[in-house]
Amino acid sequence: MESNEQAWIDLSLIPRPWHIEITGCEHPWAERPVVVHKTRLDELPADTPNWQRAEAYRLEITEGRPTISAESEPGLAAARRTLRQLTARETVPDLRIADRPAYEWRGLNVDIARHFFGPDELIRVMDIMADVGLNRLHLHLSDDQGWRIEIPGLPELTERSSHTSVGGGPGGYLTRAQMDELARAAEDRGIALIPEVDVPGHTTAALHALPGLNPRNTPDVYEGIEVGISTLTEALPETERFLAAVFEGLGRYGAAGIHIGGDECLLTPPDEFTRLVARAAHHVRKQGHPVIAWQEAAPVLEAGEYVQVWDERQDFAEVAEAAARGVGIIASPATRAYLDMKYTPDDPIGLTWAGTTSVREALEWDPKDLVAGVEPGAIHGVEACIFTETIETFDQLTYMLLPRLAAVAEVAWAGSGIGQWDSFSRRIAVTWRR
Known part of the structure; x- marks a missing residue:
């Protein structure tokens, strides 16, 4: 044997x-x-x-x-x-x-805000996910550069802020009918959709579309890639209407969870930040859906909800406190699971703010080592992320995803990739020839 x-x-x-x-x-x-x-x-x-x-x-x-x-x-x-x-x-x-899988949440986050990818391309991504045992498609639907989903009651969001992308390229957005199509395709493949609208930062597209969100001047369409350049303002009446319409509008697709963002809010005063993400969470909770947020919003999360850990440069004390009260951790360390990082410094596309990430580095890590001081059971899952500041075509998207997505998927299913490089490299070489 x-x-x-x-x-x-x-x-x-x-x-x-x-x-x-x-x-x-x-x-x-x-x-x-x-x-x-x-x-x-x-x-x-x-x-x-x-x-x-x-x-x-x-x-x-x-x-x-x-x-x-x-x-x-x-x-x-x-x-x-x-x-x-x-x-x-x-x-x-x-x-x-x-x-059997080691983790229940085995995901991929695809940013369609910086550059837009439509239903046909996202269904092809889901086919890749299903082939490697992933079961959550997290859609990053809004950012400074574009608004990518139709929201009932706020048609201005897509009418005014969906038509461009990074560098001034073409935009696009998902209609409700297209989201329904994606939901059916996901269900057929055993995948749950996780819609995300990122607040209170990453909101220039919303601020451009809805002048009532602005205390001063309405910003122009933004086509760059800087972060931390926008914020919602709690005191404006339009802000609450916006939060209610958006997160209740996502409810149809958020049975497995709705992501409220909460990262890189460099312009939002800390107390106001807490109140704004708490309001967003309120509109998710009242629909009976789990709230998901990036690690900066960990203090507002409750037992049974999820904090997504991405930035290893930050202090994880608030993440550990959230885990102690029953918040599940989704492991997405940028140095391992951000597949928009270049493979090597010479790659023509991709970013390097978290360094470069080889296939081996995407494989050889253990989610249980990410946050010190938490019980192993606090790690609820693993999610790869791909942000599209430099990714314009489907070929570029798949080049950046594969084969690293298979490596992260192995970590998510088997529990760890430490010590598995020799085995994985030989297996993936055969798979690639098929």
Whole structure:
């Protein structure tokens, strides 16, 4: 019987499964009916949480005939994903795989504000996500450079602030019908949508569209890439109307959570910042949806909500305090999971404010090491991010995503990539040739 690691390498499975054993010889692969059992998986430990049971599966191949078993549809879908990878080979050994993800939240954040990507491109991104076991598509829908989603009651947002992008290129936005299309496509692939409108900073596009949000002059359309250049103002009556309309308008797509932003608010006084993000959170909570925010907004979050950690240069004390009161941590360290960072300094696209990120660096980290002093169970998930200041085309987007997204996905599914570079590099080389 081969070791787990050697079997992962020989079969080129990504992400690597929890347990695999080779039980017999190789057989030429031919299409055969797959036997499916929806049944309890007794090999899982008794304390396995329900979400993990839901995605766990067993895959057995005996004399070239596959059988998959799982307790629910997400587990069956995960088993089929692994079977598709196996059957890309000419021969497949008899084997037994028992598998389950380490983290429930396995995401990708795609910025469509700096440069716009529409439904067809986002559905293609979802296909890539499904292939590597990711299950949350976080859409960054607004920023200083553009407003990218139709909001009932505030047509000015798309009428005035959706038509350009960084550098003055073309813009665009998602209609409600297109968002509905994305939601259906996501559900078909076992992916939840996470809509984000970032407040109170990153709001020049909103300030340009709605003069009532401005205490002084309405700003021009912004086509640069600086951050920390805008803020909402609490005292203006239009601000509350804006927050209510936006976050209630996102509710249709936010059953798995709505992201309120909260990062890089360099112009917002601290007390006003806290009150503004609390108002945004209020409008999410009253719909019964979880609130998600970047780490700067950790103090306003409550048990059962999520703080997304991105900037390792900051003090994590407030993140640790939030975790202690039951807020889940989503690990998105910029040095590992920000896939808009260049691979090397010589790359023609990408940024370097967090350094460069090779495929190996995207793989070899452990989310449990990100925030000191929190219990391992406080880490709820892992999310890669790709911001599009320098990314204008779908080819550029996929170049920056792949193969690093597969590396981050392995961390999210298997729990850590530390010590796995030799295995992963050999597996990804085979996958890339398929």
